[in-house]
Amino acid sequence: MRTLGIDPAIRSTGYAILEGDHSSARALDYGVITIPPRIPQSGALEAICTHTRNLIEKWKPDEVAIEGIIYVQSHRTAISMGAARAAPLIAAAQFGLTVYEYSPKKVKKAIVGKGTADKNQVAFMIRALLGLSETPPSDAADAMAIALAHLQASDPRRATILDRRKV
């Protein structure tokens, strides 16, 4: 199965294309969609949507996995995160792809073994698990962790533990 993992944020969205199953996986592509502050919010969201569409056209993933939002400092942040999350959801729906959401805490628990792992620990573990020759940027590592959790969830017991839901 081929999965597109997304860790969305208005100015810095991590993405990853992973192929494999619940026991093994390899990274085909990963990176960070960076939008400079001079671009207004509407243009930034459109750019994330277009980038996601391009990734889907190029890599033809079977499904999409995205990080759920659990904790936010303020309503302002929540609104901005909700908007950033909408852009890849729209791109996925345009291609008729199903999107699954995972709690960031459960993804970290599954991948690093600790729900409170920090960004460096996730990047370090992802590098080891996928045999990458470099430590990935942390937003891309988060996207790979989500995609990896989604591949693990092809085992139904893991899907329950990971508390996944369709969005």
Add this chain to the structure above:
Amino acid sequence: MRTLGIDPAIRSTGYAILEGDHSSARALDYGVITIPPRIPQSGALEAICTHTRNLIEKWKPDEVAIEGIIYVQSHRTAISMGAARAAPLIAAAQFGLTVYEYSPKKVKKAIVGKGTADKNQVAFMIRALLGLSETPPSDAADAMAIALAHLQASDPRRATILDRRKV
């Protein structure tokens, strides 16, 4: 000037196409984009985006005006509202249209004369101001109020009072 006004929400997005200037306006089209609960969130957002694109293609507005989010009960609501707001922003940016945001309170103050006006009062006043033969659905009336405020804001003094900002 022709303006597309949008009052976004995941399941019920009001829209309005108004033409005019700061002193007079008429409604060319208005309505509510309703998405049934059986459609997942990603499909709902995609549908709002596509509907907005269709409206832009049909009516060719010069600018887009959208309601800002001021008060929300919970982070969950804020995330959902942020997502709903992203869909028309993406559609507008795809056509290179500038989007202006207005505070709902200031729009009500400008149109009804009272920042705390309820939905019925807005719909009643919009019907009178635009000479409509029916009382519009409240979500459509909100979108017309935003579009009307935007036309008023073509007078720079009004733009300042309305506290508008580009998004």
